[in-house]
Amino acid sequence: MRGQTVGGRYRLESVLGRGGMATVWLAEDQLLGRWVALKRGNGETLNEARAAARLSHPGVVRVLDLVADGDRPWIVLEALSGRTLADAIRELGPLPVDRVRRIGLCLLDVLEAVHAAGLVHRDVKPGNVQLCADGRVVLFDFGIALFPGHTAEAPDGFFQGSPAFVSPEQLHGAALEPSTDLFSLGATLYAAVEGRSPFDRGDLFATVLAVSEATPAPFRHAGPLQPVIEGLLRVDPGERWTVTRTREALQAQSLYSGRGRRARA
Numbered sequence: 671m672r673g674q675t676v677g678g679r680y681r682l683e684s685v686l687g688r689g690g691m692a693t694v695w696l697a698e699d700q701l702l703g704r705w706v707a708l709k710r711g712n713g714e715t716l717n718e719a720r721a722a723a724r725l726s727h728p729g730v731v732r733v734l735d736l737v738a739d740g741d742r743p744w745i746v747l748e749a750l751s752g753r754t755l756a757d758a759i760r761e762l763g764p765l766p767v768d769r770v771r772r773i774g775l776c777l778l779d780v781l782e783a784v785h786a787a788g789l790v791h792r793d794v795k796p797g798n799v800q801l802c803a804d805g806r807v808v809l810f811d812f813g814i815a816l817f818p819g820h821t822a823e824a825p826d827g828f829f830q831g832s833p834a835f836v837s838p839e840q841l842h843g844a845a846l847e848p849s850t851d852l853f854s855l856g857a858t859l860y861a862a863v864e865g866r867s868p869f870d871r872g873d874l875f876a877t878v879l880a881v882s883e884a885t886p887a888p889f890r891h892a893g894p895l896q897p898v899i900e901g902l903l904r905v906d907p908g909e910r911w912t913v914t915r916t917r918e919a920l921q922a923q924s925l926y927s928g929r930g931r932r933a934r935a
């Protein structure tokens with residue numbers, strides 16, 4: 671497909687990444703003379719475009735256009751630099767506690783904006799978080815985001831989400847609140863600081879069981895982040911830490927470690 675022009679305007683240049691459902695291309699917008707990312711459509715495309723388009727936040731991928739070409743739509747997104755958090759974990763192993771704390775604070779801001787817009791993302795995981803070269807931490811892939819008043823039911827009845835990062839209530843098909851994204855944030859921060867998924871047990875049944883009981887693999891590297899992650903990984907959404915509580919805890923730790931650094935300097 672390289673060299674193909676989509677929608678009479680976007681020339682496909684190279685593959686930026688592949689997900690379970692889609693290949694994302696770097697393309698040149700020949701009208702405006704800039705680089706963009708093009709994601710070939712599937713059943714989720716309209717949902718994804720509409721959800722992300724509701725938001726204007728530096729931590730949310732920008733939707734630039736939606737074009738029809740042949741039998742499928744393509745979604746045109748800002749081209750993000752850097753790599754996904756999943757790639758960073760794969761390449762570097764457990765990330766430093768301070769870095770994960772900063773990533774956590776950025777993602778809390780993003781989720782606050784997502785939830786304030788009435789959306790639930792439902793697919794927060796390291797593979798959907800981009801660590802950009804300019805320091806931005808960006809959440810993308812709003813393909814299964816839930817709009818207010820819509821049920822979580824997949825059109826074809828199949829489960830939607832990534833089993834190792836969804837919340838217990840998402841697994842059980844319960845009504846979803848913003849707190850479901852906070853559980854997934856906890857699993858994402860665990861993966862970043864521990865270098866492995868908290869619940870992935872190699873086979874689907876064991877993974878699903880571990881998520882339902884919210885029993886993460888033992889902590890080894892999280893240090894002061896452990897109680898915060900445990901607060902996010904509460905099975906009961908009513909007991910789970912909120913954005914505000916998590917932010918306060920992470921900010922208090924930043925202040926403390928900042929003082930520590932100054933004291934040592």
Ligand SMILES: Nc1ncnc2c1ncn2[C@@H]1O[C@H](COP(=O)(O)OP(=O)(O)OP(=O)(O)O)[C@@H](O)[C@H]1O
Binds near residue numbers: 688689692693707749
């Ligand atoms: N705007 C973007 N800029 C740069 N790279 C991107 C962008 N959007 C996606 N990618 C890359 O493409 C890959 C696949 O994208 P995405 O996760 O949206 O596809 P998907 O098939 O919906 O994923 P999933 O496996 O979660 O269903 C990502 O992992 C990322 O590396």
